Amino acid sequence: MSTPSAATTSRWRALTHHHLFWPVAVLVALLLVNVPFTPDFFSIKMTDGHLYGSLVSIVLFGSPLILVAVGMTLVIATGGIDLSVGAVVAITGALTCSYISDQADQNALSAVFLAMGVGLVAAVVCGLWNGFLVARMGIQPIIATLIIMVAGRGVAQLITDGQIITINSEPYKLIGGGYWLTLPFSIFVVAVVVAVTVALTRRTALGLLVESVGGNAEASRLVGIRSRRIKIMVYVFCALCAGIAGLMISSNTSAADGNNAGLWIELDAILAVVIGGTSLLGGRFSIGGTVIGALVIQTLTTTIYTIGVPTQTNLVFKAVVVIVVCLLQSPKFRAKVFGARFGPRSGAASGGSAAAAPAKTVTTAEAAPKMEVS
Amino acid sequence: MLNRRNFLTAAVGVAAAAGLSACAKEDEGGSSGSSGGGSKKITLGFSQVGSESGWRSANTDSIKSAAKEAGYNLKFSDAQQKQENQISAIRSYIAQKVDVIAFSPVVVTGWDAVLKEAKAAKIPVILTDRSVETKDESLFVTLVGSDFTDEGRRAAKILEKVLDKAGHKGKVKIAQLEGTTGAAPAIERAKGFKEIMDAEHKDDWEIVVTQTGDFTRAGGKQVMAAFLQSNPDINVLYAHNDDMAIGAIQSIEAAGKKPGKDILIVSVDGVKDGFVAMSEGKINAIVECNPLLGPQLMEVVQTVKDGGTVERWIKTKESDFMQDQAKDALPTRKY
Numbered sequence A: 001m002s003t004p005s006a007a008t009t010s011r012w013r014a015l016t017h018h019h020l021f022w023p024v025a026v027l028v029a030l031l032l033v034n035v036p037f038t039p040d041f042f043s044i045k046m047t048d049g050h051l052y053g054s055l056v057s058i059v060l061f062g063s064p065l066i067l068v069a070v071g072m073t074l075v076i077a078t079g080g081i082d083l084s085v086g087a088v089v090a091i092t093g094a095l096t097c098s099y100i101s102d103q104a105d106q107n108a109l110s111a112v113f114l115a116m117g118v119g120l121v122a123a124v125v126c127g128l129w130n131g132f133l134v135a136r137m138g139i140q141p142i143i144a145t146l147i148i149m150v151a152g153r154g155v156a157q158l159i160t161d162g163q164i165i166t167i168n169s170e171p172y173k174l175i176g177g178g179y180w181l182t183l184p185f186s187i188f189v190v191a192v193v194v195a196v197t198v199a200l201t202r203r204t205a206l207g208l209l210v211e212s213v214g215g216n217a218e219a220s221r222l223v224g225i226r227s228r229r230i231k232i233m234v235y236v237f238c239a240l241c242a243g244i245a246g247l248m249i250s251s252n253t254s255a256a257d258g259n260n261a262g263l264w265i266e267l268d269a270i271l272a273v274v275i276g277g278t279s280l281l282g283g284r285f286s287i288g289g290t291v292i293g294a295l296v297i298q299t300l301t302t303t304i305y306t307i308g309v310p311t312q313t314n315l316v317f318k319a320v321v322v323i324v325v326c327l328l329q330s331p332k333f334r335a336k337v338f339g340a341r342f343g344p345r346s347g348a349a350s351g352g353s354a355a356a357a358p359a360k361t362v363t364t365a366e367a368a369p370k371m372e373v374s
Numbered sequence B: 001m002l003n004r005r006n007f008l009t010a011a012v013g014v015a016a017a018a019g020l021s022a023c024a025k026e027d028e029g030g031s032s033g034s035s036g037g038g039s040k041k042i043t044l045g046f047s048q049v050g051s052e053s054g055w056r057s058a059n060t061d062s063i064k065s066a067a068k069e070a071g072y073n074l075k076f077s078d079a080q081q082k083q084e085n086q087i088s089a090i091r092s093y094i095a096q097k098v099d100v101i102a103f104s105p106v107v108v109t110g111w112d113a114v115l116k117e118a119k120a121a122k123i124p125v126i127l128t129d130r131s132v133e134t135k136d137e138s139l140f141v142t143l144v145g146s147d148f149t150d151e152g153r154r155a156a157k158i159l160e161k162v163l164d165k166a167g168h169k170g171k172v173k174i175a176q177l178e179g180t181t182g183a184a185p186a187i188e189r190a191k192g193f194k195e196i197m198d199a200e201h202k203d204d205w206e207i208v209v210t211q212t213g214d215f216t217r218a219g220g221k222q223v224m225a226a227f228l229q230s231n232p233d234i235n236v237l238y239a240h241n242d243d244m245a246i247g248a249i250q251s252i253e254a255a256g257k258k259p260g261k262d263i264l265i266v267s268v269d270g271v272k273d274g275f276v277a278m279s280e281g282k283i284n285a286i287v288e289c290n291p292l293l294g295p296q297l298m299e300v301v302q303t304v305k306d307g308g309t310v311e312r313w314i315k316t317k318e319s320d321f322m323q324d325q326a327k328d329a330l331p332t333r334k335y
Helices: A007-016 A021-034 A054-077 A085-101 A109-136 A141-160 A170-177 A185-202 A206-215 A217-222 A227-253 A265-275 A287-307 A311-329 A331-338 A361-367 B054-070 B083-095 B112-120 B148-166 B184-200 B217-230 B242-254 B272-279 B294-305 B323-332
Strands: A045-047 A050-052 A164-166 A255-257 B043-048 B073-078 B100-103 B125-128 B142-145 B172-178 B205-212 B236-239 B264-269 B285-288 B313-315 B320-322
Touching: A021 A287, A021 A311, A054 A085, A054 A185, A054 A206, A054 A227, A054 A265, A054 A287, A054 B217, A085 A109, A085 A141, A085 A164, A085 A227, A085 A255, A085 A265, A109 A141, A109 A170, A109 A227, A141 A255, A164 B272, A170 A185, A170 A227, A185 A206, A185 A227, A185 A287, A206 A217, A206 A227, A217 A227, A227 A255, A227 B217, A227 B242, A255 B217, A265 A287, A265 A311, A287 A311, A287 B217, A311 A331, A311 B205, B043 B054, B043 B083, B054 B073, B054 B294, B073 B083, B083 B100, B083 B112, B100 B294, B112 B125, B125 B294, B142 B294, B148 B184, B148 B236, B148 B264, B148 B285, B148 B320, B172 B184, B172 B217, B172 B242, B184 B205, B205 B217, B217 B242, B236 B242, B242 B264, B242 B272, B272 B285, B272 B323, B320 B323
Parallel strands: B043 B073, B043 B100, B100 B125, B125 B142, B142 B313, B172 B205, B172 B236, B236 B264, B264 B285
Antiparallel strands: A045 A050, A164 A255, B285 B320
């Protein structure tokens, strides 16, 4: 690695080359865009005993996407992809809400917990199915998960009988629409899931195993890693995250909508993962990046509503921003446009690169230096 | 969906009346109806779009039960959102020589060939809910369905009443939650509303923000949350359907405001949950978009079968509801 002469340049380089630099920069820029249109965009005040403001809304409405994207990150890290998450969201919400709506007392805690359990079990079953097809049957992940993506929404509509099921359950409302300690409860759920995921993947060898399976499944198997088992595990984890997101989405509106719940969330989740700097080729991932990526997407949505983009141009606006973000992430593009300062480093691949070459086990070990390999 | 205003208005070839059974319930059991002579039941072939929404399933139920009520022999098929299914269903109705064919077209174009076959077989065709685009206006008899532009106008008219009742003074700052971008109900409900607003309330009404909520609760909730941040002075919400209004209500409450009081709400559709919200005082008025067009359809079938002439567009019977009617109307809402 070349050593820059001045210390400030060195620090600047270190900063711009941090793998979260570009996602964070985009997030901050998007947030700032709102200020001229909504002067008190950053203000947060107390309303009815809970915090209220644009930032709170972004986190609240972005929570399901963060969860789905975190699950998706691990799947993508193994070189796979999970298109079925949107359908899993719909199935979980539909099952849980239809169970609760059948109860005489919708506010009974035991019934609500049981209903959530039923929903999450269904999500896990979907994950097992995906994992089975991918790891055991050797079907391409995009095809294997396409099955539930298409069929799952039909199942959800079957459960809801084509109707929107409205429920009236205060305890269930908490998970996706309620507040705890003045903050949206969903923030705590997301925090726990993210913390557990980071701990499991970065404090144990699990993360390294996932990355090595993504880098080269066959080589991993030959050195004694049970790559099939790892793959099944990540699909189950991804479906479980989607299931929790499904609980949140249905709880947020107190209704299960088999048609629209989680519609296209798989694409937003994949986008969030890519913006966060995880390579679609597998072998390397960043949970932190994914969380930022999901927040970028949610902020973008909120920004469209706030600055009054005409409805017909919503998607074009979104597309332009996404293109800009992806270009900024590309080291080649940066080197061409901004010159060497933002360009790619020699040696270890810069973390923000979405177009990085397939990671080797050497790179993965570097990316996660704290790993204890047993 | 297509533009329902593109209707051609001309006379229609109607098949000669065959033997009719009675249409009224009390005439069942062999006695002939007022118009018919024979004892043969009318056979109606109906091809539905699919079952994509609660509105649609209410529509299906209404047609099935109205046909039973009228004593017709109904042949029903669900096209599952596919035109080819619908065309083959219509062909099979023609082969079975049904008396009348009715269908809700999945898409706007591509019907000429199969409709010509029906015409050649002298089977009259009635459209429901949605229309088709064709150069040959003799291919279908009539359309039974809603007028979305008029729903927009009615929403503006009922907002006048709501403002009066609330004793509102000063500028009316409206937030509009649109339906799915490009869908006929979204375009026309916005258009009808604007028409009345521009004509009668140019100075005191203003749509300050408008955005699509995709006809969903989650969409309505998210968009309204952003609206309330960027335009805290909104005092009226016009939602293109009840589901978006229900989502928006949750955001209004989260912002510490009272839906129905601090922000007056008018929405379109009249689904059950909308009426529940209205009876709780959270929606001020609902403009009905009625899927229960079964009975009207059966009347038209009878008239057509008798050789009578009908209008090119038979608009669904719809009403407007204010808050004080909500409690009474609620138990009668079927969908």
